[in-house]
Amino acid sequence: MALPTIRELLKSSGPKTGAVARGWVKTRRDSKMLSFAELNDGSCRESLQVVFSQENGNFLEVLPSLVTGAAVEIQGDLIASPAAGQKYELQARLVRVYGGCDPEKYPIQKKRASDEFLRTVAHLRPRTNKYAAMLRIRAELAYSVHKYFHDKGFFYVHTPIITASDGEGAGEMFTATTMDLSDLASLPRTDKGEIDFSKELLGKKTYLTVTGQLEGESLATALGKIYTFGPTFRAENSNTYRHASEFWMIEPEMAFYELEDDMELAEDFIKSITRSVLEKCPSDIELFAKFVEPALMDNLRNITENTFERLTYTDAVKLLEPVNERFDVKVSWGVDLASEHERFLVENYFKKPVILYNKPKEAAAFYMKLNDDGRTVRGMDVLVPRIGEVIGGSERENRLDVLEKKMAEAKIDPQTYWWYLDLRRYGSVPHSGFGLGFERMMMLITGISNIRDVTAFPRVPGYAEF
Ligand code: 4AD
Ligand code: MG
Numbered sequence: 001m002a003l004p005t006i007r008e009l010l011k012s013s014g015p016k017t018g019a020v021a022r023g024w025v026k027t028r029r030d031s032k033m034l035s036f037a038e039l040n041d042g043s044c045r046e047s048l049q050v051v052f053s054q055e056n057g058n059f060l061e062v063l064p065s066l067v068t069g070a071a072v073e074i075q076g077d078l079i080a081s082p083a084a085g086q087k088y089e090l091q092a093r094l095v096r097v098y099g100g101c102d103p104e105k106y107p108i109q110k111k112r113a114s115d116e117f118l119r120t121v122a123h124l125r126p127r128t129n130k131y132a133a134m135l136r137i138r139a140e141l142a143y144s145v146h147k148y149f150h151d152k153g154f155f156y157v158h159t160p161i162i163t164a165s166d167g168e169g170a171g172e173m174f175t176a177t178t179m180d181l182s183d184l185a186s187l188p189r190t191d192k193g194e195i196d197f198s199k200e201l202l203g204k205k206t207y208l209t210v211t212g213q214l215e216g217e218s219l220a221t222a223l224g225k226i227y228t229f230g231p232t233f234r235a236e237n238s239n240t241y242r243h244a245s246e247f248w249m250i251e252p253e254m255a256f257y258e259l260e261d262d263m264e265l266a267e268d269f270i271k272s273i274t275r276s277v278l279e280k281c282p283s284d285i286e287l288f289a290k291f292v293e294p295a296l297m298d299n300l301r302n303i304t305e306n307t308f309e310r311l312t313y314t315d316a317v318k319l320l321e322p323v324n325e326r327f328d329v330k331v332s333w334g335v336d337l338a339s340e341h342e343r344f345l346v347e348n349y350f351k352k353p354v355i356l357y358n359k360p361k362e363a364a365a366f367y368m369k370l371n372d373d374g375r376t377v378r379g380m381d382v383l384v385p386r387i388g389e390v391i392g393g394s395e396r397e398n399r400l401d402v403l404e405k406k407m408a409e410a411k412i413d414p415q416t417y418w419w420y421l422d423l424r425r426y427g428s429v430p431h432s433g434f435g436l437g438f439e440r441m442m443m444l445i446t447g448i449s450n451i452r453d454v455t456a457f458p459r460v461p462g463y464a465e466f
Pocket of ligand 2: 381389391392
């Protein structure tokens, strides 16, 4: 039977006889005649204090099972709490233990454990205050993304997860195959002895998607404004605090938008979803400000209250070159900026988010629109404190001849992209879009410093447990 959650019980308009709460015991302490337990069901950060009087109900009988981690149901009366910091407590009458828990072996103890340890018990870490708060914020952030675009008239579209083309042209894809790679001799071969992917289940060699953008462009040049929100896979071997092999990306794509419109939308979007989570999850955010990142509220105000700096790549190089001694990779015009340079601009120089645009064409994806100077493209990155790049986007090359030339330069086979080129043949328009890394946005909002800790079950190089 569906019962009110603890979140709902704590919001009750008044005391209630005959209340029932279910959840997991966080802690229990005993005094002479009374015992107190903190019961949490995951619905909110706050636990419900349950008071057991020893002469009441079956209390003495169940006492040994009322331990940290046990799953229980408690029937009793919700009364105004005499204790500070909580409006109500539950006076227990009857206790039912669903599942006991061996306190000696239970990996989640009251004492705070390290993030590294908790990753080894990722199936149980959602029971900790911190990870439960992270997951509730994650759910709210996802909702606020949908609400933002829905309210602005964007259509939510679904792009394929298994694809035949490399949307970034960077060659960082996981192959998706039904072939039995443990038995190479069994693989179908062409006359030349190469693996014959035409015998694949889907009829060709396929991969897990690195972006929904190219299909998104097809849909935006029909529906006007669309967005995707889906899983994304990158086979790059980057073992860093901000790279995952599987992550979620939000990709809006807009017909008739130029780069300036794209940057404006990106800034408004980040500010808006940040405000909305701050408003919806004050208690969970407070946990992170208190225990994880002391500067969190200042950092978030920095996002919501400042106008993001617009900076061309060329101007960025002018700022960075004189302080090259600070960097491992020295900057000069043409060098692809790395996280150390991005963070210097954001954290030390401007002290606020920066939108870096017009980068050299060599450091950019093939689909970005070439500027009239012939050497930069209309691409942009939104850079934020602590994380660096949180959004990458661009105005797309909408001229067929220029796109074909750029693809040839990048040694990209136009045949695979025949349909993408068609979008430039039939009713081509200026259009733009960007991708927001959902986990990086989560790092920004919670202050969590490692991408492994903003998703329930991380997928990173060398790790696919759970
Ligand atoms: O800059 P990226 O590679 O851009 C694209 O994929 C474009 N197709 C987006 C578009 O224009 N529609 O990736 C976009 C964002 C990055 O800014 C970053 O936040 C995130 O996706 N991202 C990653 N997040 C976690 N782990 C990784 N390995 C990531 N790679 C990119
Ligand atoms: Mg990028």
